[in-house]
Amino acid sequence: MSSDTPIRIDCLQYCNWSEKIFRQLRSGGLDAVHVTIAYHENFRETAANIEAWNRRFERHAGLIIPGRTADDVHAARRSGRTAIFFGLQNCSPIEDDIGLVEICHTLGVRFMQLSYNNQSLLASGCYEPSDAGISRMGRGVIKEMNRVGLVVDMSHSAERSTLEAIEIAERPIAITHANPHRWHPVVRNKSDTVLKALAESGGMLGFSLYPHHLAAGSQCSLHDFCTMVARTVETMGLTHVGIGSDLCQDQPDSIVEWMRTGRWSKQVDFGEGSPDNAGFPPQPEWFRDNRDFPKLERGLAQAGFTAPEVAAIVGGNWLDFFRRSFAPAGQH
Amino acid sequence: MSSDTPIRIDCLQYCNWSEKIFRQLRSGGLDAVHVTIAYHENFRETAANIEAWNRRFERHAGLIIPGRTADDVHAARRSGRTAIFFGLQNCSPIEDDIGLVEICHTLGVRFMQLSYNNQSLLASGCYEPSDAGISRMGRGVIKEMNRVGLVVDMSHSAERSTLEAIEIAERPIAITHANPHRWHPVVRNKSDTVLKALAESGGMLGFSLYPHHLAAGSQCSLHDFCTMVARTVETMGLTHVGIGSDLCQDQPDSIVEWMRTGRWSKQVDFGEGSPDNAGFPPQPEWFRDNRDFPKLERGLAQAGFTAPEVAAIVGGNWLDFFRRSFAPAGQH
Numbered sequence: 001m002s003s004d005t006p007i008r009i010d011c012l013q014y015c016n017w018s019e020k021i022f023r024q025l026r027s028g029g030l031d032a033v034h035v036t037i038a039y040h041e042n043f044r045e046t047a048a049n050i051e052a053w054n055r056r057f058e059r060h061a062g063l064i065i066p067g068r069t070a071d072d073v074h075a076a077r078r079s080g081r082t083a084i085f086f087g088l089q090n091c092s093p094i095e096d097d098i099g100l101v102e103i104c105h106t107l108g109v110r111f112m113q114l115s116y117n118n119q120s121l122l123a124s125g126c127y128e129p130s131d132a133g134i135s136r137m138g139r140g141v142i143k144e145m146n147r148v149g150l151v152v153d154m155s156h157s158a159e160r161s162t163l164e165a166i167e168i169a170e171r172p173i174a175i176t177h178a179n180p181h182r183w184h185p186v187v188r189n190k191s192d193t194v195l196k197a198l199a200e201s202g203g204m205l206g207f208s209l210y211p212h213h214l215a216a217g218s219q220c221s222l223h224d225f226c227t228m229v230a231r232t233v234e235t236m237g238l239t240h241v242g243i244g245s246d247l248c249q250d251q252p253d254s255i256v257e258w259m260r261t262g263r264w265s266k267q268v269d270f271g272e273g274s275p276d277n278a279g280f281p282p283q284p285e286w287f288r289d290n291r292d293f294p295k296l297e298r299g300l301a302q303a304g305f306t307a308p309e310v311a312a313i314v315g316g317n318w319l320d321f322f323r324r325s326f327a328p329a330g331q332h
Numbered sequence: 333m334s335s336d337t338p339i340r341i342d343c344l345q346y347c348n349w350s351e352k353i354f355r356q357l358r359s360g361g362l363d364a365v366h367v368t369i370a371y372h373e374n375f376r377e378t379a380a381n382i383e384a385w386n387r388r389f390e391r392h393a394g395l396i397i398p399g400r401t402a403d404d405v406h407a408a409r410r411s412g413r414t415a416i417f418f419g420l421q422n423c424s425p426i427e428d429d430i431g432l433v434e435i436c437h438t439l440g441v442r443f444m445q446l447s448y449n450n451q452s453l454l455a456s457g458c459y460e461p462s463d464a465g466i467s468r469m470g471r472g473v474i475k476e477m478n479r480v481g482l483v484v485d486m487s488h489s490a491e492r493s494t495l496e497a498i499e500i501a502e503r504p505i506a507i508t509h510a511n512p513h514r515w516h517p518v519v520r521n522k523s524d525t526v527l528k529a530l531a532e533s534g535g536m537l538g539f540s541l542y543p544h545h546l547a548a549g550s551q552c553s554l555h556d557f558c559t560m561v562a563r564t565v566e567t568m569g570l571t572h573v574g575i576g577s578d579l580c581q582d583q584p585d586s587i588v589e590w591m592r593t594g595r596w597s598k599q600v601d602f603g604e605g606s607p608d609n610a611g612f613p614p615q616p617e618w619f620r621d622n623r624d625f626p627k628l629e630r631g632l633a634q635a636g637f638t639a640p641e642v643a644a645i646v647g648g649n650w651l652d653f654f655r656r657s658f659a660p661a662g663q664h
Contacts, residue, residue, distance in 0.1 A: 044376050051431030099383030106439055 006311035007031050007077065008293050009318040011206040012087070012155075012177040012244035014259075016251045017056060021290070022063040025082045028290035031315065032073045032083040032322075034111060034176060034244070038093050040262030043100055046093035050107055053084065068108055070323035085322075087111030087176070089156065089259075091122050091141070098137070098144055105148040110326050111176060112145065113153045114138060114165060117271060118264060123154075123161035126187050127271070131158035139168055146171045149326045155188075155244075162194050171325060172202035177244035179208050180235070183228045184215040188272060192235060199236035204321045206244020207232075211281035212272035213246070222286040222295070226303035229313065238309055242318040243296070249289055253279035338643035339363050339409065340625055341650040343538040344419070344487075344509040344576035346591075348583045349388060353622070354395040357414045360622035363647065364405045364415040364654075366443060366508060366576070370425050372594030375432055378425035382439055385416065400440055402655035417654075419443030419508070421488065421591075423454050423473070430469070430476055437480040442658050443508060444477065445485045446470060446497060449603060450596060455486075455493035458519050459603070463490035471500055478503045481658045487520075487576075494526050503657060504534035509576035511540050512567075515560045516547040520604060524567060531568035536653045538576020539564075543613035544604035545578070554618040554627070558635035561645065570641055574650040575628070581621055585611035 008029050014036040015021050025033065037053065038046045057066055065076050067083030076083035086109045094100035094112075104112070114123035114134070122138035124131040134142065142165060145152055152173040154162040165173055175198060181189040190198075190205070198205060207229060214220035215228070233241060248255070256279060260271035270278055286295055293314065300310045340361050346368040347353050357365065369385065370378045389398055397408050399415030408415035418441045426432035426444075436444070446455035446466070454470035456463040466474065474497060477484055484505040486494040497505055507530060513521040522530075522537070530537060539561060546552035547560070565573060580587070588611060592603035602610055618627055625646065632642045 043379065047375065047432065047435050048429070051429070051435060054431060054434050097380070097383070099386060100379065102386050103379050103383060103439065107435065108438070 005029055006297070007073065007315035007319055009073065009315040009322075010034070010243050010245050010247070010290070010293075011174070011204075011318050012036065012208075013247045013249075014089075014251070014255075015247060015249040016255070018250065019060060019063070021249060022056075022060050022082070024290045026063060026080065028293040030082050030290050030293065031077045032067055032085060032318075034085045034087050036089050037086045037109070038088045039090055039116060039259050040092050040264070043093050043095055043097075043103075046088070046104070047107070050086070053086070057084075066108055068110075069326055070319055073319055073322065085110045087113075087153065089113045089153075090116035091120050094141070096121060096137070098140055101141060101144040101150060102148045105150045109150060110322075111151045111153045111174065113156055114141070115158075115161065116156045117260070117269075123165065124158040126156055126158045128158055131160040133160045134164040134168055138165075142168050143170070145169075147329050149328050149331075151325050159191060159194060162190075163197055166194075166197045166201050166203065169201070171329070172204070172321070173198070174204045174206070174321070176204075176206040177208040177210070177213075177246040178205065179213045179228065180232050183231070184213065186212065186272065189213055195232065195236050199240040202240075202324075204240055204242055204317060205232070205236060206242050206318075208244055208246045209284070209287045210246035210248070211284065214284065218282045218284055220284050222284075222299040223302070225284075226296075226299040229300060230303045230305070238312055239317055239320070241313055242321075243314055245287065247283070247287075247289065248280055251280060256280050337361055338629070338639075339405065339647035339651055341405065341647040341654075342366070342575050342577050342579070342622070342625075343506070343536075343650050344368065344540075345579045345581075346421075346583070346587075347579060347581040348587070350582065351392060351395070353581060354388075354392050354414070356622045358395060358412065360625040362414050362622050362625065363409040364399055364417060364650075366417045366419050368421050369418045369441070370420045371422055371448060371591050372424050372596070375425050375427055375429075375435075378420070378436070379439070382418070385418070389416075398440055400442075401658055402651055405651055405654065417442045419445075419485065421445045421485075422448035423452050424594075426473070428453060428469070430472055433473060433476040433482060434480045437482045441482060442654075443483045443485045443506065445488055446473070447490075447493065448488045449592070449601075455497065456490040458488055458490045460490055463492040465492045466496040466500055470497075474500050475502075477501075479661050481660050481663075483657050491523060491526060494522075495529055498526075498529045498533050498535065501533075503661070504536070504653070505530070506536045506538070506653070508536075508538040509540040509542070509545075509578040510537065511545045511560065512564050515563070516545060518544060518604065521545055527564065527568050531572040534572075534656075536572055536574055536649060537564070537568065538574050538650075540576055540578045541616070541619045542578035542580070543615065546616065550614045550616055552616050554616070554631040555634070557616075558628075558631040561632060562635045562637070565645075570644055571649055571652070573645055574653075575646055577619065579615070579619075579621065580612055583612060588612050
């Protein structure tokens with residue numbers, strides 16, 4: 001990467017990881033990616049997923065390194081590799097055991113959603129008919145996550161739960177992958193109330209490139225997307241936004257079924273899809289994989305952002321958030 | 333501690349940990365202790381045991397710190413605390429899953445016995461009638477332990493398995509808690525063949541103060557113990573010995589039953605004990621708890637060791653071994 005290439009961080013992907021994709025990360029100049037390592041897995045299953053990542057770190061040591069701190073983003077960049085940060089899209093990996101919060105952090109987990117679509121032990125999910133807010137255990141877990149340096153992520157949580165999490169948390173939270181509801185009014189996108197509270201508390205929104213989160217879906221244009229980014233910056237301020245593409249490259253449709261239905265139902269839940277559109281939707285043609293990051297940057301520039309502003313959006317803001325968020329309280 | 337107090341490391345204890353015992357560690361000037369965190373626990377249960385330790389590190393932050401590297405021993409000493417290093421007395425925590433070796437190392441585990449008294453997936457235990465040596469999985473696990481920096485401990489393993497482990501391992505192994513069989517011929521103590529092979533390969537023996545490993549048991553005198561140390565040094569060399577007291581302070585007898593019988597039998601196994609001596613035996617009067625370390629040092633001096641030799645035996649040799657052993661291969 002030339003020295004004027006911005007630091008690039010994608011704060012959510014769940015690809016079917018392979019050497020091909022790791023090489024595309026390098027082609028796209030990604031310095032760091034937050035990868036999902038569990039949806040409905042329990043602790044033991046999550047450990048097995050980390051084992052699979054450890055094997056990738058061994059096999060592809062020339063392409064990826066484990067990401068634990070903001071410094072690892074710089075270390076990856078200096079050595080021409082991509083730092084991989086672990087995240088959980090649900091709290092199932094900590095089971096009913098608050099002690100597993102620190103264990104997961106020790107194992108490298110840096111983000112955890114308090115709920116995924118459904119009610120969890122900690123919070124309500126965005127598809128629940130009722131939103132009970134943060135539970136008794138949820139309050140304790142947020143405090144423990146704040147203590148050890150594990151970021152609260154409310155991407156798939158319901159509105160009241162999200163607002164309560166922002167209020168209860170003593171450190172900024174994240175919505176790693178979603179867009180404004182005003183732009184595209186689907187259940188997973190976020191209200192202005194949430195986005196403003198998030199920004200005021202020092203939190204971060206990662207703009208999603210998952211077609212169900214985009215106005216016009218797979219047909220969304222780069223121009224429309226970047227205009228939406230500009231409008232959101234007017235609401236939230238420049239320093240509170242980044243990218244969380246939700247790229248699910250090369251995944252078979254069985255995976256989206258696992259993401260949505262896990263083991264919680266005997267019926268198929270279609271989540272953001274529908275019976276006639278059950279699988280992964282096709283990506284917009286201007287963001288097919290990690291090699292399209294520079295294209296995204298050109299789109300942001302055309303929407304009126306200066307080069308330093310583009311750099312903040314595609315990585316600088318997340319890097320600053322990583323620096324503030326991953327160390328134990330009192331050490332950051 | 334005055335600057336001429338030697339670094340003190342006890343390379344095996346399994347106490348019923350409490351603030352009282354942590355304060356006794358400080359009174360005894362212990363800079364580091366290798367503590368057993370699992371006997372027959374599976375991975376999930378071992379994680380729960382680490383959670384319990386995390387809670388102790390929080391509550392007793394003025395007395396103990398997590399030990400991960402040799403540098404942590406110095407950090408503990410400088411701040412007047414004791415570094416706690418985790419170890420497993422059996423391979424049950426890695427289940428049948430070689431990927432858990434690295435996961436356990438990441439969670440802070442620094443020693444693992446390949447077997448505990450019985451046949452395991454990796455090696456034979458010292459109470460088995462037949463010793464099949466290191467298994468197919470055992471060979472792979474030793475290689476993986478060497479790669480990540482997790483020390484092979486053969487304290488409770490059988491002779492052939494131990495000799496094979498020494499030969500297969502590319503990094504020195506340890507027998508953290510045992511004594512020479514020649515001095516006290518019980519199943520758990522080690523032959524001269526094993527002790528010589530251990531020393532030649534750069535490994536370490538920790539002398540045990542558990543009464544079943546002592547000639548005359550609980551009645552063993554400090555003089556006899558220290559004379560035994562002197563004789564062993566003649567066989568192994570000064571740099572290959574340390575202390576691994578096997579102190580099981582304040583444990584109820586239900587714990588020795590768990591250690592010996594786990595869930596592997598419906599009958600009680602008496603291990604080193606017997607039906608009429610089933611519980612924990614009383615400690616010799618000169619080594620009741622951690623406060624007796626200076627007494628042990630005086631005994632060693634009276635047995636003819638110089639001050640630097642005493643310092644090597646009570647901590648310096650283990651510290652050097654820690655420095656060589658805990659980092660991933662190629663990084664030490």
